[in-house]
Amino acid sequence: MSTHIEYPYIPEGRTILYVDETDPMMVLAKEYGRARCLDRTMPTASVVAREGFVLGIGANGSNYHNTHECVRVARGIKTGEGYELCEGCHPKNHSEVRAIEDAWQQGHLVRGADLYLWGHWWCCRYCWDVILDAEIQQVYLLRGSEVLFNKQHPDNIVGRQFTV
Protein backbone atom coordinates (compact mmCIF):
# COMPACT_ATOMS: atom_id res chain seq x y z
CA MET A 1 0.00 0.00 0.00
CA SER A 2 2.33 2.71 -1.23
CA THR A 3 -0.28 4.83 -2.99
CA HIS A 4 -0.07 8.43 -1.98
CA ILE A 5 -3.51 9.73 -1.07
CA GLU A 6 -4.16 13.44 -1.35
CA TYR A 7 -6.61 14.18 1.46
CA PRO A 8 -8.73 17.32 1.24
CA TYR A 9 -7.58 17.96 4.81
CA ILE A 10 -5.13 16.35 7.20
CA PRO A 11 -3.31 18.05 10.07
CA GLU A 12 0.43 18.59 9.79
CA GLY A 13 2.37 15.54 10.92
CA ARG A 14 -0.60 13.16 11.08
CA THR A 15 -1.10 10.04 8.99
CA ILE A 16 -4.03 7.73 8.33
CA LEU A 17 -3.61 3.97 8.41
CA TYR A 18 -5.77 1.34 6.73
CA VAL A 19 -7.38 -1.93 7.78
CA ASP A 20 -9.26 -4.57 5.80
CA GLU A 21 -13.02 -4.97 5.85
CA THR A 22 -12.61 -8.04 8.08
CA ASP A 23 -11.05 -5.97 10.86
CA PRO A 24 -13.39 -6.40 13.87
CA MET A 25 -13.60 -2.67 14.57
CA MET A 26 -14.38 -1.94 10.93
CA VAL A 27 -17.02 -4.68 10.87
CA LEU A 28 -18.56 -3.20 14.01
CA ALA A 29 -18.50 0.33 12.57
CA LYS A 30 -20.21 -0.75 9.36
CA GLU A 31 -22.92 -2.74 11.15
CA TYR A 32 -23.56 0.11 13.60
CA GLY A 33 -23.75 2.48 10.65
CA ARG A 34 -26.20 0.24 8.83
CA ALA A 35 -28.49 0.30 11.86
CA ARG A 36 -28.04 3.86 13.10
CA CYS A 37 -26.94 6.33 10.41
CA LEU A 38 -29.45 9.07 9.76
CA ASP A 39 -27.44 10.26 6.75
CA ARG A 40 -28.49 7.80 4.08
CA THR A 41 -26.33 9.30 1.31
CA MET A 42 -22.96 9.25 3.05
CA PRO A 43 -23.49 7.05 6.09
CA THR A 44 -20.42 6.87 8.31
CA ALA A 45 -19.76 5.28 11.67
CA SER A 46 -16.81 5.46 14.02
CA VAL A 47 -15.49 3.27 16.80
CA VAL A 48 -13.06 4.47 19.46
CA ALA A 49 -11.11 1.51 20.80
CA ARG A 50 -8.07 0.63 22.81
CA GLU A 51 -6.40 -2.76 22.49
CA GLY A 52 -9.53 -4.39 21.14
CA PHE A 53 -11.84 -2.87 23.75
CA VAL A 54 -14.58 -0.59 22.43
CA LEU A 55 -14.79 2.70 24.33
CA GLY A 56 -17.30 4.55 22.21
CA ILE A 57 -19.25 4.33 18.98
CA GLY A 58 -21.15 6.79 16.84
CA ALA A 59 -23.05 7.16 13.56
CA ASN A 60 -23.51 10.33 11.54
CA GLY A 61 -26.49 12.35 10.46
CA SER A 62 -29.45 14.18 11.95
CA ASN A 63 -33.21 14.34 11.38
CA TYR A 64 -32.95 17.87 10.03
CA HIS A 65 -32.91 16.92 6.34
CA ASN A 66 -36.17 14.97 6.74
CA THR A 67 -38.06 18.21 7.24
CA HIS A 68 -35.75 20.90 5.83
CA GLU A 69 -33.95 21.36 2.57
CA CYS A 70 -30.19 21.09 2.98
CA VAL A 71 -28.78 24.62 3.14
CA ARG A 72 -25.60 23.50 1.38
CA VAL A 73 -27.51 21.91 -1.49
CA ALA A 74 -29.82 24.92 -1.78
CA ARG A 75 -26.82 27.25 -2.03
CA GLY A 76 -24.85 24.95 -4.34
CA ILE A 77 -21.96 24.64 -1.91
CA LYS A 78 -19.44 22.09 -3.13
CA THR A 79 -18.69 18.83 -1.40
CA GLY A 80 -16.50 19.10 1.68
CA GLU A 81 -17.32 22.74 2.38
CA GLY A 82 -19.75 24.75 4.46
CA TYR A 83 -20.90 21.96 6.77
CA GLU A 84 -21.38 24.43 9.59
CA LEU A 85 -23.92 26.44 7.52
CA CYS A 86 -26.53 23.67 7.68
CA GLU A 87 -27.97 22.24 10.90
CA GLY A 88 -28.29 18.85 9.22
CA CYS A 89 -24.74 18.84 7.87
CA HIS A 90 -23.04 20.37 10.88
CA PRO A 91 -19.88 18.45 11.78
CA LYS A 92 -21.17 17.99 15.32
CA ASN A 93 -23.27 15.26 13.64
CA HIS A 94 -20.20 13.48 12.24
CA SER A 95 -19.54 9.98 13.54
CA GLU A 96 -15.98 10.71 14.69
CA VAL A 97 -17.24 13.36 17.15
CA ARG A 98 -20.18 11.18 18.23
CA ALA A 99 -17.92 8.20 18.97
CA ILE A 100 -15.57 10.30 21.10
CA GLU A 101 -18.51 11.88 22.95
CA ASP A 102 -20.02 8.44 23.49
CA ALA A 103 -16.78 7.25 25.09
CA TRP A 104 -16.65 10.31 27.33
CA GLN A 105 -20.30 9.88 28.34
CA GLN A 106 -19.48 6.35 29.45
CA GLY A 107 -16.67 7.68 31.58
CA HIS A 108 -13.80 6.42 29.42
CA LEU A 109 -10.58 8.28 28.86
CA VAL A 110 -9.82 8.25 25.15
CA ARG A 111 -6.28 9.59 25.31
CA GLY A 112 -4.03 7.22 23.39
CA ALA A 113 -6.96 5.23 21.97
CA ASP A 114 -7.53 4.70 18.24
CA LEU A 115 -10.45 5.74 16.04
CA TYR A 116 -11.83 3.56 13.24
CA LEU A 117 -13.93 5.38 10.66
CA TRP A 118 -16.06 3.45 8.18
CA GLY A 119 -17.80 5.19 5.29
CA HIS A 120 -15.53 8.08 4.40
CA TRP A 121 -12.05 8.61 3.02
CA TRP A 122 -10.90 11.59 5.08
CA CYS A 123 -11.82 13.48 8.24
CA CYS A 124 -12.89 17.10 8.11
CA ARG A 125 -11.05 19.86 9.97
CA TYR A 126 -13.73 20.05 12.67
CA CYS A 127 -13.44 16.33 13.41
CA TRP A 128 -9.65 16.43 13.34
CA ASP A 129 -9.70 19.27 15.89
CA VAL A 130 -11.82 17.09 18.19
CA ILE A 131 -9.61 14.04 17.51
CA LEU A 132 -6.45 16.02 18.32
CA ASP A 133 -7.97 17.59 21.44
CA ALA A 134 -8.99 14.13 22.63
CA GLU A 135 -5.42 12.91 21.98
CA ILE A 136 -6.56 10.00 19.82
CA GLN A 137 -3.43 8.14 18.79
CA GLN A 138 -4.26 6.77 15.34
CA VAL A 139 -7.06 7.09 12.80
CA TYR A 140 -7.84 4.00 10.72
CA LEU A 141 -9.93 3.88 7.57
CA LEU A 142 -11.13 1.00 5.44
CA ARG A 143 -8.54 0.07 2.81
CA GLY A 144 -9.62 1.53 -0.53
CA SER A 145 -11.77 4.25 1.08
CA GLU A 146 -10.34 6.88 -1.27
CA VAL A 147 -12.09 5.04 -4.11
CA LEU A 148 -15.10 3.46 -2.40
CA PHE A 149 -16.34 6.52 -0.51
CA ASN A 150 -15.11 9.23 -2.84
CA LYS A 151 -17.97 10.81 -4.78
CA GLN A 152 -15.46 12.11 -7.33
CA HIS A 153 -14.09 8.65 -8.12
CA PRO A 154 -15.77 6.72 -10.96
CA ASP A 155 -15.55 3.42 -9.06
CA ASN A 156 -17.13 4.63 -5.83
CA ILE A 157 -19.89 2.71 -4.05
CA VAL A 158 -21.72 5.79 -2.75
CA GLY A 159 -25.43 5.01 -2.66
CA ARG A 160 -24.90 1.25 -2.30
CA GLN A 161 -22.46 1.09 0.62
CA PHE A 162 -24.47 -1.60 2.39
CA THR A 163 -25.35 -3.72 -0.63
CA VAL A 164 -21.98 -4.31 -2.32
Ligand SMILES: [Zn+2]
Ligand atom coordinates in the same frame (compact mmCIF):
# COMPACT_ATOMS: atom_id res chain seq x y z
ZN1 LIG B 1 -27.44 19.97 5.00
Ligand SMILES: [Zn+2]
Ligand atom coordinates in the same frame (compact mmCIF):
# COMPACT_ATOMS: atom_id res chain seq x y z
ZN1 LIG C 1 -16.11 15.56 10.21
